[in-house]
Amino acid sequence: MSLPKVDKIWMDGALVDWDAAQVHVLTHALHYGSGVFEGIRCYETVDGPAVFRLTEHIQRLESSGAMLLMDMKYSVEDLVQAVKDTISVNKLASCYVRPMVFRGYGAMGLDPTPAPVNVIVAAWPWGTYLGEDALENGVAVGVSSWRQRGINATPPAIKASGQYLNSSLARVEANQNGYAEAILLNEDGKVCEGTGENIFIVKRGALYTPPVSDGILEGITRDSLMKIARDKGYEVTERSMVRTELYGADEMFMCGTAAEVVPIRSVDSREIGDMGPITRDLQETFFSMVEGKEPAYESWLERV
Ligand code: PMP
Secondary structure, three states: OOOOOOOEEEEOOEEEEHHHOOOOOOOHHHHHOOEEEOOEEEEEEOOEEEEEOHHHHHHHHHHHHHHOOOOOOOOHHHHHHHHHHHHHHOOOOOEEEEEEEEEOOOOOOOOOOOOOEEEEEEEEOOOOOOOHHHHHHOEEEEEEEEEOOOOOOOOOOOOEHHHHHHHHHHHHHHHHOOOOEEEEEOOOOEEEEOOOOEEEEEEOOEEEEOOHHHOOOOOHHHHHHHHHHHHOOOOEEEOOOEHHHHHOOOEEEEEEOOOEEEEEEEEOOEEOOOOOHHHHHHHHHHHHHHOOOOHHHHHHEEEO
8 A cells, every 4th residue: 555645754752854754774673673553543523633542552552662671762641742743733634643663773683672762653644444345345354374473472462563574474365365354363273363453253142352362462443342332232252262153153343443343244255244233333333433423432532
């Protein structure tokens, strides 16, 4: 997907021109994947641009960094403000926001701690990740031949740059096989997640989603949908699941900041079907909420 260019990027405390936001080729993160990042969405509402669960995303960024012994140099409040400044200086009504904290230039080798830490916040307009059609008609997905990394090797709970090589392998394989997305299983065969999305299935009116202990990123969209679903009276259980439970699901969907809420119409060519009523109910509330039309979830919207 080509990158739409805007005016400014926030870099180490200052808003600089888009083309001036550059690093040295010996930047540590370029060689060893030693960066942590977030993907955040800002939506247009009647009261202006609103960032969905901004503080929680920056807290997760800080936590990913801390797990890699990286001090992000700025407080959560500073980076929340940096995100708002980046959106407003670029006059964006709705956009995708990409903060990143990474090991910079000045030291090499596998101990990253001597390398300096740099922080950037970029934002750009970004439409639906899997396409408009995907939101209504759903996508075909395939279980990947690549496995989710174990919880004791590049842990899935840390949202670090290097982790996404595995996601890329799975995503490319899925696309080459004619699927829109991949589902990754862990080495025990337990269902984990998509390459950049969490997953839910619906069976006999109840929702199920894999637990953090099976090796997933604890998605903020996943958390939001669990809350919305429970508020609507659906039962939601976090528990391990195996591949055949996907085949036997009444409904299934993926969710994430980029993908939003996308119904899954088939898994490994086993038909699940058109978007089911529970998926539709949650998807409708999700979009109405991010547009500022659900007073119950107003606190999740942080106005620019
Ligand atoms: N899993 C992975 C591997 C991801 O990259 C993402 C996107 N950040 C998610 C799940 C969904 O997380 P969130 O809802 O916080 O965007």
